[in-house]
Amino acid sequence: MTKEQHSHEHGHHHDHNDFTDYTAAVKAYRETFASKADVMDQAPDPAVREMVKYMDEQGVENCFDRFDKQKPHCTFGLAGVCCRTCSLGPCKITERSPRGTCGADADLIVARNLVRAAAGGVAAHGARACEVMLTLKKAAVGEVDLPILGKETVRNMASAFGLATKDKSVEELANEIADILLEDMSRTVPGPHRTLEAVATPERRQTWKELGLLPVGAYHEVFEALHQTTVGTQGDWRKAMDQFMRLGIAFSMNSVVGGSIASDCLYGTPKRTTVKANLAALKTDTVNIAIHGHAPMLATKVIEAARSDKFVKMAEEAGAAGIQFYGICCSGLSSLYRLGGVIPLSNANGSELVLATGALDLWLADIQEVFPGIMDVADCYKTVVVTTNESNRLPGAEHIGYRRDLEDLDKLPELADRIVTRAIESFTNRRDVQRHIPDHEMEAEVGFSLETLDAHYGCMERVASAIINGQIKGIINLAGCTNTRIVYEKAIVEVVDILLKNNVLVFTNGCASFPMAKLGYCSKKALNKCGEKLQIFLRGELPPVWHFGECIDNAHAVATFREIAGYAGHQMKDMPFAEVTPEWSNEKGVGAALAFRMLGFDSYHCVHAPVQGSEKVRDFLYGGTRELLGSSMKVDTDPKKLAAMIIADFEEARSNLCWR
Template sequence: MSLPLLGPEKVLATAKAFGIYQEGKTIAELAESLADLLLEDMSRAVPAPHRTITAMAPPERVETWSGLDIIPISSYHEVFEALHRTGTGTDGDWENLMKQLLRCGLAFAWNSVVGPSIAADCLYGPPKRSQIETNFASIKKEYVNIALHGHSPVLPSALVQAGRDPELVELARAQGAAGIRLYGICCSGLSALYRYGEVHPLSNALGAELIMGTGALDVWVADLQDIYPGIMDVAACFHTKVVTTSDSCRLPGAIHMAIDHQHGNMSAALGQAKEIVRLAIRNYPARQQENVYIPEVSLEAEVGFSVENITQAFGSLDELAGLIKNGRIKGIVNLVGCNNPKVVYEQAILQVADILLANDIIVLTNGCASFPLLKMGYCSPKALAKAGPGLQGVLGARSLPPVWHMGECLDNARASGLFRALADKSGQPLTRMPVAFASPEWSNEKGVGAALSFRLMGLNSYHCIPAPVQGSDKVAGFFASDTQELLGSVMVVVTDPRGLGEKIVADLEQRRNQIGWTPNIKGVNK
């Protein structure tokens, strides 16, 4: 598959971090060497140093993980080993199984999150801060409308390119449409959004059926992960065609136009994207206008935050670290995760955010948890009215929102990168910094993996729903508290969202006091 490298600065910076930069090598040559290293860390079978962890992880953490003997050989090896150990009559020592869990957690963090994040920025370019329109009313019924649902950036990037094609735009107009418009469901839309600005975010996975229920979507493109079969039942009520594009994720009754299992037709991605757009154009006249209902609700939001452009916004990370140290900013929390039907849809995320902002704590967000924050205006400078006086002063002077949207769930790598950079600037280990991970509504394997990734970094994880490990008191205890001695972090569960927010505030203040940055607060602003 021939793609231009739209992130040459990322290629250079990462090549230097990995120690493979050589004068005279082209960007393409460096990118090829970098890709080989990332793939080797993903798939090696013979033990060897894990290059991504060595290059990118804090040295203090690498020392801790090495001492625990949990540095992974590779993702493929550790997942295969986990399957082997849990087979009949194999590993009967629960503590040894938990050690393997931690190896898988590191493999998830550094191979499945950090590695692809690096690769995506090199291929498709880094995020760009931009203003976008979100929520239902960003759907325009006079356009050919295409939804992008899933997590792979390959087809969405090709679909953006196809949607710009003058020939296809003219074909849409010939059918009576004003043009072609793309919308984001879950993470595929978010990754395309902050790079191209032409994809309008509408919903996370749990709310996908509500979007399809507008009757205004002509084609729904589903690639992989967080795609529930129920969307087929909703699509059958309207004219919407569902197209699956991954061999890993097929839906009964959907049109399958996919990259094959051997990836032998990767070079045809743009052609496939154009055919999907043509399908949407052909389907546009079949839309039944009496079945179309689009709630007139929309808001502006700012997206595309990264370590690089946050640094630019403050002049330097030293300035941001200084504001945290002097207490005008009390801390930063990565508020992310999927949604869970066991609690009121999206409510917990907003209630936790309200408590954090009122107490001068910046919120980072990405993925499914970011949608309520986008739709309810938290990603706009206007939301500073919800913040405490410290954040109002610091962020208001820079026209920044109190919630910084960093992209798709893969972009937890950006949050951990920011945390590490601020710890370095502050001269403190991550285990002492006033930063944390919160996933109030976590519900699936990725949510556990994401929480574990930050726990391994020495940061507490905070939730409103217990982890599904109650069958074993020992394993439940390991998840909840035993990792404090091993990793310097614990899992905190408070079922009341506001109570969870207050617990985060108190714990971050305790970390600040231990460093000696601020005196005790009188109470939590609710």
């Protein structure tokens, strides 16, 4: 038997056009990628355009320069058909070589790469969540001097977990809750997933059970994902996709919901507040500290320390008018709505632009989305960068942090004092640094959650009624990072502009929320961006974009979606709801969109996943999960077409529910 006959006989035959088609599709997609010049001309935020041009004039490199230097991007990587699992390769799938050295074809390679990406997302959010869970436990048993501020959340979760509460203090209940969250995160012996059972709807639990997708726990599923994708293990692309979906549930229930429960117990739920956003809010006469990353423990202590009489006086003696904090990514957002007085400036891709203003004295970096490239920019403007976490060290940065085993968390006050002292020293050493601060700022209202909305409306019945009667056509959750393949933040803004005009209400959190805050969408003054019906519903009482906070506040958004669906009398999967991550860019973005699809939400994107090299995997993701989960993934690189797709799908959902 010839090789060709054997390949056909055993189902490995590939049509000649398969490779031509995916190569042509990837090359066409690559042609849509943005350039630095596009960002300077088309970015919706005028402050971004100004800072990119300013850095260009100063000869200071940023992520947009580095993206341009990577062009043309690898066709095999974009299509997902490059395999680096073992050292028999690396192997790439081409017309001449349709299988890797081990025999893996395009379908298996693409599926395995997706599984590994999803595992990375679970681990990323899970690591942050686990630190907060451990901190909650240490606070509850008195090993660290942190008060349990979310007393109502503790009592509510104790009830949801079925804990005996009689004669127990908040601290005792918080300790039990922390143990449940940690057990669900790290379980090794299969057993009931108590977080999932407490918060997932009965319909979803049954769906996942019938599909055999119930996770053991986040640690187990990441472990299993890495095991399955090692060389010579899982050879069935479709079974690999089962593990992919299982990771989506673990991401949702452990990494996001579990982390959110721990944060809310420890620090309290978000509080609605109105702040200034964007670069003009940078002050020139204060000690300026940027909070960057995703771990709240030390950042919170630093803010508290800086507001003490001791450091207020020290700053004044150094010639400063005070100490001001600014938010980059999620640590800044969580600090903002819990402690107040933190000014949101940018997501990760804009961090170098913020540094180039020359206005920051100290950059406090904890974990995740802290690009190594910030160090070169910080050096140019003499900004001190301090890292706090052993998982996120930067060459050239100073390290003032706690140990990776968290055994020295009781030293948080001491570490915070050292950091604030260093910031004041930096202020005195940087008087000669040139400042360039664009004159652009907006007002933003942040801190939305089910609790704050219930406080405003009494319950979600009014919102559900507005959806039924058509004042609200549907609701999206706008999240995800930004991506240099697209003009910075442009897809986010263009999609939202069209949706608001078509009476779609917007929830937002994480990196995608920054352009919404910076450009005025989170202000009541933005009602003119809405269609007439949505304006009538909002009544000038609330903005058209409801800012739910940081990445893990997807959990707060989902709780609100669930409550609205309950008042409407339908399952979430049947409602005109959607997850929209136009510019997603990393493993957490894979996890977030997947988590929402596991909940029954369609997800919409302007950035393709690396699946063009496998028609089977692509079709499964884009449409094949509809019958299984009631949801699918939809992609169009044109934001206007993506928005039109969302509107059409919402109209279909409304028609299916017999709503006008």
